[in-house]
Amino acid sequence: MAFVTRQFVRAMSSSSAASAAAKKIMVKHVTVIGGGLMGAGIAQVAAATGHTVVLVDQTEDILAKSRKGIEESLRRVAKKKFAENPKAGDEFVDKTLSSISTSTDAASVVHSTDLVVEAIVENLKVKTELFTRLDKFAAETRLGSL
Secondary structure (H helix, E strand, O other), X not given: OEEEOHHHHHHHHOOOOHHHHHHHOOOOEEEEEOOXXXXXXXXXXXXXXXXXXXXXXXXXXXXXXHHHHHHHHHXXXXXXXXXXXXXXHHHHHHHHHHOEEEEOOHHHHHHHOOEEEEOOOOOHHHHHHHHHHHHHHHHXXXXXXX
């Protein structure tokens, strides 16, 4: 599930400017909550396409494993994509990895993101807890900006 920012919601609240504003919004910063196979893959693709990414999960150990998996995957991609120029492949891997940071605190990073993608375990209780925390943070942020 993905969330959009206040900027998008504010733009959409004005129906006359909604479609024009939606076209102007650029997603530059992505937060991916969940460092498993799906979340790591989403983070990899987002970073490889020029986005700044924060990958969020519960522990540093999970995040280290996710980052290692992303690096291995990027090396496989680079080997095929840059078969004629291995140095360019190394640069691609390094640039992509430098666009990915990690965190264990979702609420502390979502304030500065354009898009939040949820890729956590398929467990209704866990998802509800996450959305409750993020909703509380969003409400506090909205009240603080009024």
